[in-house]
Amino acid sequence: MKILITGGAGYVGSACLRYVASQGHEVMAFDNLVMGHRDATDGHPLVEGDIADTELLTKTLKDFGADAVMHFAAATYVGESVEDPEYHYRNNIGGTLSLLQAMRAAGVDRLLFSSTCATYGMTQSETMSEATPQDPFSPYARTKMAVEWMIRDFAHAYGMGFTLLRYFNASGADADGRHGEDHRPENHLIPLVLQVALGQRDEIKVFGTDYPTPDGTCIRDYVHTRDLASAHLLAIEATEPGTAEVFNIGTGQGQSVMDIIxxxxxxxxxxxxxxxxERRPGDPPRLVADPTKLKTQLGWEPVYTSIEDTIATAWAWHKAHENGYPDN
Structure with a gap:
């Protein structure tokens, strides 16, 4: 297939782009490089543009001859969404509407959407299946849930096929050490802790120790980007016009903030x-996947099941790239 990957220069988007290309598909990244890095695309074609630019998106889809789209382009910082919800609603919802319009105009009818476990909100469940009620707790999560419904409505009305992937905490780096996590500013736990180990910051802040968890700190399910990428490939290959699927992607194992440290x-x-x-606003106490459906229906199995192995790949990347990717 020819697959256009929006947000294809970002952390997860580029990991999927590189993996999908390695499995024989033709890929093209579409990214405004606000948060992405040109070097992360590993030399694959990149169109620099914003998903709000419907005309450029339509032209790109047509010129590339795209068969499908993987959609990663979104604002993702929970705290920022609380402080500036307008930006998240405009970028995440408005940008996706632009993409859907472009896909219709270009005759592209297969879409994979990068959603999030954050749509489940403050659930009391030990693990979350696709049937867990959604009750998003932050503006960021609400934009993702709104986009899920917008995609459903477009698919129903216009004959598209889609897969929604709600994934948990993306982590790790490529096994060859060439590509990894580089957010500016960084707000993900593992790279922040590793920056302390590198001497780039004095300490790590733990936001709250009074959550209803064994050690009082938030619990998350950390899934390696390689395993995320393999799930995305299985999902896009199974997506056809008229299909409608939702899958969680996670290991099914939870680690607390203190566990990660x-x-x-x-x-x-x-x-x-x-x-x-103090606690940060919008942080649920526990987010751990039940990946049973993904495993049984698509045959997905994670390679990285040990948090230490995942962290080891990230540590190798950060040691070799103390300043991250070169500036775009």
Whole structure:
């Protein structure tokens, strides 16, 4: 297939782009490079543009001859969405509407959407299946849920096929050490802890120790980008006009903030100072996947099932790229 990947220069989007290309598909990235990095596309074609530009998207889809779209382009910072919801609603919902319009104009009828477990909100479930009620707790999560419904409505009305992938905490780096996580600013836990190990920051802040979890800190399901990418490939290959599917992507294992700090200390051999501070708004206590449907229906199996192995790939990347990717 020829697959256009919006947000294809970002952390997860580029990991999927590189993996899908390695499996024989033709790929093209579409990214405004606000958060993405040109080097992350590994030399694959990149169109620099914003998904709000419907005309450019339509032209790109037609010129490329795209068969399908993987849609990753979105604002993703929960805290920022609380402080500036207008930007998230305009970018995530408005941008996706532009993409859907472009797909219709270009005659592209297969879409894979990068959604999030955050749509489940403050659930009390130990693990979350696709049937877990959605009750998003932040503006970011609400935009993702709104986009899910917009895609459903377009598909129903216009004969599109789609797959929604609700994934949990993306983590790790490519096994060859050439590509990894580089957000500016960084707000993901594992790279922040590794920056302490590298001496780039003095300590790690722990946002709350009074959650209803065994050690009082938030629990998340950390899934390696390679495993995310393999799930995306299985999903896009199974998506046809008229299909409508939803899958969770996660390991089914949860690690608390303190678990991650301890694992990073083990991998790096360095002590990680930490400071306890107040909770952040919008942080659910526990988000852990039940990936049964993805495993049974698409035959997906994660390669990285040990958090230490995942962190080891990230540590190798950060040690070799202390300043991240070169500036675009």
């Amino acid at each position: 301890t694992a990073c200390e083990k991998v790096t051999g360095k002590s990680i100072p930490r400071t306890i501070t």
